[in-house]
Amino acid sequence: MKINPVRGTHDLFGEEINKFNKVVAEVKDISQQFGFNELITPIFESSELFKKPLGEQSDVVLKEMYTFNDRNEDEITLRPEYTTPMIRAAISNGLLNNLPAKFFGTGQMFRRERPQKGRYRQFNQINFENFGSDDFFADIEIISLANTLLKKLIPNSNFTLHINTLGARENLSAYKKILSKFFNDNQKSLSKESLDKIYINPLRILDSKNPEDSAIIKKSPKLIDLISKTDLNNYEEIKKCLTDIGITIFEDPNLVRGLDYYCHTVFEFKSNELGSQDTLIGGGRYNGLIKTLGGQDIPGVGWAGGIERIMLLMNSIPQKEADIHIAILDPSFKIHAIKIYDFLIKNNFSVYWNYKYNLKKSLSFANEKKINYLIIVGENEKANNNFSIKNLSNGKQVIVNIDNILDYLK
Numbered sequence: 001m002k003i004n005p006v007r008g009t010h011d012l013f014g015e016e017i018n019k020f021n022k023v024v025a026e027v028k029d030i031s032q033q034f035g036f037n038e039l040i041t042p043i044f045e046s047s048e049l050f051k052k053p054l055g056e057q058s059d060v061v062l063k064e065m066y067t068f069n070d071r072n073e074d075e076i077t078l079r080p081e082y083t084t085p086m087i088r089a090a091i092s093n094g095l096l097n098n099l100p101a102k103f104f105g106t107g108q109m110f111r112r113e114r115p116q117k118g119r120y121r122q123f124n125q126i127n128f129e130n131f132g133s134d135d136f137f138a139d140i141e142i143i144s145l146a147n148t149l150l151k152k153l154i155p156n157s158n159f160t161l162h163i164n165t166l167g168a169r170e171n172l173s174a175y176k177k178i179l180s181k182f183f184n185d186n187q188k189s190l191s192k193e194s195l196d197k198i199y200i201n202p203l204r205i206l207d208s209k210n211p212e213d214s215a216i217i218k219k220s221p222k223l224i225d226l227i228s229k230t231d232l233n234n235y236e237e238i239k240k241c242l243t244d245i246g247i248t249i250f251e252d253p254n255l256v257r258g259l260d261y262y263c264h265t266v267f268e269f270k271s272n273e274l275g276s277q278d279t280l281i282g283g284g285r286y287n288g289l290i291k292t293l294g295g296q297d298i299p300g301v302g303w304a305g306g307i308e309r310i311m312l313l314m315n316s317i318p319q320k321e322a323d324i325h326i327a328i329l330d331p332s333f334k335i336h337a338i339k340i341y342d343f344l345i346k347n348n349f350s351v352y353w354n355y356k357y358n359l360k361k362s363l364s365f366a367n368e369k370k371i372n373y374l375i376i377v378g379e380n381e382k383a384n385n386n387f388s389i390k391n392l393s394n395g396k397q398v399i400v401n402i403d404n405i406l407d408y409l410k
């Protein structure tokens with residue numbers, strides 16, 4: 001019986017798992033630098049956590065959620081994103097008493113999308129969230145954090161920051177109405193795909209990639225005309241500060257992001273080396289969302305990044321090999337060999353043993369794996385209670401015992 005992986009899922013091993021672990025390790029380092037605490041939430045939640053907050057008409061909720069009834073008929077969803085679970089967890093555990101409260105997490109997300117390069121049905125995200133601050137420095141900090149992380153992980157990649165402001169939530173709902181009317185009046189100029197979105201989600205028409213839509217999108221009413229002066233000033237300050245700290249920004253007035261909860265600053269880090277799935281990190285402000293989910297009326301800002309997409313741009317990271325290989329020349333020497341094996345492990349060396357009981361095979365294995373030292377356990381070594389150790393980079397071989405091997409290896 002051969003069972004294939006489920007479509008849109010993938011296994012991680014070899015160099016890929018090394019890249020994955022590097023991403024997670026860098027995320028943990030950077031979280032310390034910026035003062036974010038780790039928060040791990042379950043991979044499934046009550047469906048209602050996602051439906052309304054993400055938008056009943058969003059693609060994620062309409063088409064992509066893995067939802068099922070538990071045995072007692074509770075409706076459960078495998079998390080399609082991390083912001084709402086993090087807020088739920090912060091509220092459930094009383095973590096919003098000292099503000100701002102800053103959290104991060106990494107973990108699997110699930111969306112039933114059409115699989116392609118950089119798009120899977122189970123994938124891993126990094127999430128950074130800052131709850132409770134309206135200060136525009138929080139926006140700058142979280143964007144700078146994303147930029148720092150990408151610079152560390154993909155220093156040779158040409159990623160770019162795209163940014164926009166959606167203004168306050170009220171502006172946005174007014175704008176959606178204006179936009180629906182405009183696109184409705186211009187149905188002839190829209191692609192079939194966009195026609196379906198006129199009333200459901202007119203903002204998504206703005207980021208349509210269909211060339212049929214581009215002319216009418218250019219003529220559509222602009223959100224910026226509805227945004228208050230104060231909010232626009234804030235946005236200007238954010239852009240200025242980002243530029244001052246050396247982050248190049250591309251303003252994109254059509255950047256709206258796919259989920260309903262965003263307002264004010266929205267941003268994406270993109271790469272032109274990825275094909276159509278070109279967004280590495282996406283995020284923004286979600287003032288109002290924490291209240292919708294039953295918490296205090298406090299603002300929030302955060303982002304999510306796709307680990308697999310970042311990995312596509314990372315250089316390969318070879319497997320780390322052992323420091324020492326043990327060649328045991330006959331199975332009857334195992335009891336003598338285990339002493340040195342155990343001693344070296346307890347002294348933090350990595351030791352490999354391939355059960356071949358053959359010097360030639362052990363040597364070629366160690367050479368192939370670029371292992372530096374070979375310990376040989378043969379007849380004489382057993383009789384004299386010592387070990388031979390060969391330095392494979394210069395070929396020199398000496399006799400050592402447990403008491404002086406550490407001096408030799410130093």
Ligand code: AMP
Binds near residue numbers: 113124280283306
């Ligand atoms: P989103 O919540 O859609 O803004 O996604 C945030 C980030 O997660 C994206 O920028 C991608 O890097 C990553 N991502 C989203 N959906 C997928 C997917 N289906 N497969 C792999 N990565 C994804």
